[in-house]
Amino acid sequence: MLIKIDVNKNYILKTGLVIDGGQCCIINAGRIFIEDGLIAAITPGNDTSFRFTDPSRELVCLDLGELTVLPPLVDCHVHLALDGKDFAAARRRWEQPIEMARQVQSELADTLGHGILAVRDGGDRAGIGLYFREQVVTGSMVGPVIRSPGFALRKPGTYGSFLGRGVEMDQLSETLDQLVQNGVNLVKVIVSGVVSFKEYGRVGPVQYTATELNAIVQGAHARGLPIMAHASSDAAVRLALEAGVDTVEHGYFLSRESLQQMAARGSAWIPTVIPVAARLNCRAEDGGPDRPERLVLERTVDRQLAMINEAVSLGVTLGVGTDAGASGVRHGSGYLEELALYRRAGLAPAEIIRCATLNGARILGLDWGVIKPGRPAALIAVAGNPLDDIAALETAQNMLSY
Numbered sequence: 001m002l003i004k005i006d007v008n009k010n011y012i013l014k015t016g017l018v019i020d021g022g023q024c025c026i027i028n029a030g031r032i033f034i035e036d037g038l039i040a041a042i043t044p045g046n047d048t049s050f051r052f053t054d055p056s057r058e059l060v061c062l063d064l065g066e067l068t069v070l071p072p073l074v075d076c077h078v079h080l081a082l083d084g085k086d087f088a089a090a091r092r093r094w095e096q097p098i099e100m101a102r103q104v105q106s107e108l109a110d111t112l113g114h115g116i117l118a119v120r121d122g123g124d125r126a127g128i129g130l131y132f133r134e135q136v137v138t139g140s141m142v143g144p145v146i147r148s149p150g151f152a153l154r155k156p157g158t159y160g161s162f163l164g165r166g167v168e169m170d171q172l173s174e175t176l177d178q179l180v181q182n183g184v185n186l187v188k189v190i191v192s193g194v195v196s197f198k199e200y201g202r203v204g205p206v207q208y209t210a211t212e213l214n215a216i217v218q219g220a221h222a223r224g225l226p227i228m229a230h231a232s233s234d235a236a237v238r239l240a241l242e243a244g245v246d247t248v249e250h251g252y253f254l255s256r257e258s259l260q261q262m263a264a265r266g267s268a269w270i271p272t273v274i275p276v277a278a279r280l281n282c283r284a285e286d287g288g289p290d291r292p293e294r295l296v297l298e299r300t301v302d303r304q305l306a307m308i309n310e311a312v313s314l315g316v317t318l319g320v321g322t323d324a325g326a327s328g329v330r331h332g333s334g335y336l337e338e339l340a341l342y343r344r345a346g347l348a349p350a351e352i353i354r355c356a357t358l359n360g361a362r363i364l365g366l367d368w369g370v371i372k373p374g375r376p377a378a379l380i381a382v383a384g385n386p387l388d389d390i391a392a393l394e395t396a397q398n399m400l401s402y
């Protein structure tokens, strides 16, 4: 159930526990009062002394029983144009609007059904993500808040043909202007190829020189657009950081020095472990990895988890991103698998909740993640206490929306 908060109504939520995404702790709350779409007051226990500014408005009382309230989850990296089941079939649907709409509708429902109220798309050449963002904005479809780069930028003839068009450097300015005209929220750039599942540590080559990437980042920033960089090797991560990108996606095999640089520059990291780990769920007899490939995947996952742990200790801003739509990664449920991997990396549930809520909101430019008066009433509710067991987030069943 998705409850859309109506700015013309007053609300009283009777809650169980309330977890703030900023402090990552339980706050003393029994009731949350909402007016004008904002949290107006939080009172302990049965305290009902709060008075609405305009008491003549319709009052909606919601008793959430024992449910725990927390800020919405945010997925910082998805591909709405892909379903995570069958790449070729999804690509064929790009030419079939009715089939495509059905696919995306079900992806958006799965996303909301897992308490994920905002996603940032990683781009697709056909602009599918951007198109469906508009369907949600205009109310033709029900879905989370969507941030979209439209199509990604990449070097002609290199990796990423399904993500974006090849752009020659002399067309950069014109292309960025076109993206602005298309109404994108950000720019996505492909800095490297993809991680190999067959040979440990191998990643497709870096696509840009420092001068070229600097021009892309400066061009995006000059137009007021943040930039999300697909960078899968340490060399690509370094190049992206030096150019001043806002977020580094994937970052397999990045070094401690790169993490230090990330912390110093304030760039965020979206580690996307599940697209690698998901392949381990597939048995060899069903087309899954053979033993040598399995060993490569396991080592790659273990290294990424070790670096996630290190990133937290160095103060890097981590955003949770699934690359949903990539092979084996489903929209919605892939997020819980990614969080379970963060737990395996040794992060405390409180830290994971901060990454999943507040950090994600900041990366998407949303004023969510903190539950206190004056903030938007962007909330979800789950059974159990995710600070004790992060798996409680699986039960997101009742959403109080933005």
Ligand SMILES: [Zn+2]
Pocket (backbone or CB within 6 Å): 077, 078, 079, 122, 323
């Ligand atoms: Zn991606």
